[in-house]
Amino acid sequence: MKKRSPTSLEYALLGLVHMQPRTGYDLRKIFETTPMGHYSSSPGAIYPALKRLEQQWLIEGEVAAQDTMRPKRIYSATPHGVDILREWVSQAILTEDLLRKDDELMLRFALMGTVVDHNVTRRFLEQMLQALESYIPELEEVLATLSDVGPPHGRLALSSGIEAYKARRRWAQEAIQEFPSAGNRGRKK
Amino acid sequence: MKKRSPTSLEYALLGLVHMQPRTGYDLRKIFETTPMGHYSSSPGAIYPALKRLEQQWLIEGEVAAQDTMRPKRIYSATPHGVDILREWVSQAILTEDLLRKDDELMLRFALMGTVVDHNVTRRFLEQMLQALESYIPELEEVLATLSDVGPPHGRLALSSGIEAYKARRRWAQEAIQEFPSAGNRGRKK
């Protein structure tokens, strides 16, 4: 039996309940009201996803308000769930991930705080920087080859993307300083 | 009969065949090899989507290589398709679109070159700037309220997002100058 890997939404839910136990409703509110917000949020997505995670033992729900019907379940991550989450956030970053899995990449970073140490975080940022260093020039080259005739919208859209990646590169260079390498450990501040 | 509106992928296909007639294979290659690349690209997504567009008269396919079996179809946009495309790219931009439909927003910009004049493009950029001016401070406020204890990953991920939006604001301010307003028309360069 091949265990197909969780979706982004499922990882997001797993990470959030690991940070702190929550109900399905809590999770929905997070997606509705915070900047985490493009991960769905409709009950038809959340509740089935929680059920799947529970079936795979990645999270477990404790029933509160036991006497009423339609009991409320408070979920938290199981040790196995934490392992799976850690494995996911620790995956190597490929250049193409910047194009095809960009959201997932930042989600991984946002959720890694509670499952890995600063060495893994640092490695993540180093790999992201490497990917950006190889991808940005590639995009600039594409931009340079685009013909000047016709509407500029395509070219402008591409340069918007390039600027976004450059902003991310600056961000990563700043961020990495908060995670000193083994050699420099403890010397910061 | 309610005509449900096309998906992003369908709009992308519609826009691309309007720029220039193409086969399904051409479209797949675009998604595989260019920066337009996170829009799917698998045959199981492209060919059914083209079929749907054809059924709604948004595109039409001309059959080439008529004598062989498995004939190759070259698609182009119908006048009705162009209307629908124009309507879509011209929609008003809401602040929440920045969070929930960001990709779609940039796709709309990239595809609008061949269907609207520079006044509409300018309006698009003005509305995007307005949305950014209202959204960026909102995010900064959220960032300021986040507690300093615990792992910084969440805060850093948020500031990465903020920097991306700021980069987009700079880009939009630059880009808008390529589309002079009615009052300044023709005065540029």
Place this chain on the structure above:
DNA sequence: CCCCCCATGTAACATGTTACATGATTGA
């Protein structure tokens, strides 16, 4: 002659969307 690229398609499957439904609790 074989492999790769051109070129199109389908079938099974999982996920997510939209809309609906239920009922408890809290504050005005």
Place this chain on the structure above:
DNA sequence: TCAATCATGTAACATGTTACATGGGGGG
């Protein structure tokens, strides 16, 4: 008591993913 918010769920549907299948043509 009325409305809003808390809280969970399901059913129908459309879309997209993965994997498979077919076949022609060109180049080494």
